[in-house]
Ligand code: NAP
């Protein structure tokens with residue numbers, strides 16, 4: 337039985353990756369930060385919280401000695417370092433905290449591996465934010481970096497440290513430069529889930545307009561479950577390397593909102609410019625989206641579009657879910673949550689229909705479990 341250590345199990349990717357590795361027969365040690373109210377809704381949603389091969393331990397990445405002890409205790413073959421302060425906006429408000437967690441945290445894990453067992457394979461969750469003010473379109477492993485936020489700068493430090501430990505100490509360190517990936521398990525701070533949640537509230541609860549910042553920013557959005565599978569593939573390769581995972585399609589935040597409203601059967605028309613731009617219903621003129629400048633960023637990443645040819649050629653990885661499917665999946669999940677009056681992040685409802693309609697995207701165990709649940713009254 338292979339053993340994996342995952343940091344950041346309470347996050348979107350940590351939950352999906354743990355589920356995937358458990359399905360593959362791994363023993364998984366997964367870490368979360370100590371909290372007076374632990375945030376396990378995602379692993380509960382996936383039905384793995386009490387899995388016999390999942391062990392939950394507390395860890396804060398800013399504490400080197402804890403990282404060493406966790407690596408000793410978990411005795412992993414593979415470490416997936418997903419824990420980070422991940423919200424770009426917040427990184428402008430708390431740059432030092434972000435640097436400590438997102439920049440230095442990975443270095444602590446690398447040091448812990450070097451000290452405890454240099455044969456452990458390491459995955460570093462790098463980010464397309466490192467491309468920032470992009471120097472080429474699309475962005476690949478060879479595109480020069482130009483980060484635009486304390487988050488991006490911190491990720492770049494961690495990326496180069498991973499490369500450096502690979503080259504200096506022969507560590508099997510992989511850096512996955514992942515473009516935005518979303519899902520019904522995405523946090524509400526991020527623009528996609530903020531939109532799909534807002535759309536569902538408008539549809540079912542006559543909710544307020546969705547307030548957004550820069551509608552013109554372009555992102556390359558994929559489905560998170562496919563991206564965590566790519567992480568696993570990187571650590572199964574014969575040599576450690578750096579890979580981009582992306583869909584190679586870029587759309588604006590405005591487009592994502594349009595598709596999400598459409599998924600809920602609501603047409604949207606865009607009127608006005610800049611801060612006065614609004615999304616309105618062509619049927620009754622109702623305001624659906626408005627701009628709130630508080631969501632603008634001090635420095636913006638205008639355009640991300642990734643080229644994942646290398647991952648396709650060397651790992652056999654490619655994304656399957658289209659942006660339309662992703663929007664529909666997320667909107668349906670939010671509609672289902674609200675319909676079941678389970679509206680808080682701590683207690684989302686299971687979106688059974690979505691999971692069953694995407695059998696190729698969920699692990700075999702999860703799919704079977706969902707089918708059984710579907711048969712229940
Ligand atoms: P997420 O949902 O925000 O989850 C982040 C996780 O990191 C949470 O479990 C969080 O725990 C944990 N964490 C925060 N501070 C920590 C600390 N000091 N010590 C240990 N753990 C800590 O992020 P995600 O979307 O799953 O992303 C996973 C990783 O991929 C992150 O490193 C992110 O930067 C990177 N990434 C994500 C994307 C994307 O589009 N999703 C793209 C590129 C790269 P709490 O619950 O306690 O806060």
Ligand code: GDD
Pocket residue numbers: 422423424425462463464465514515516517525526527528530547548549550551553554555589631632633636637640
């Ligand atoms: N969050 C948010 N909220 N973003 C908004 C809003 C809003 O109300 N309105 C417009 N946006 C724009 C942002 O300015 C940005 O250009 C874009 O929507 C996407 O923002 P986020 O969803 O917050 O994601 P991100 O691209 O900044 O960062 C995500 O992807 C990175 C990989 O490219 C995060 O998951 C990072 O952790 C990840 O590394």
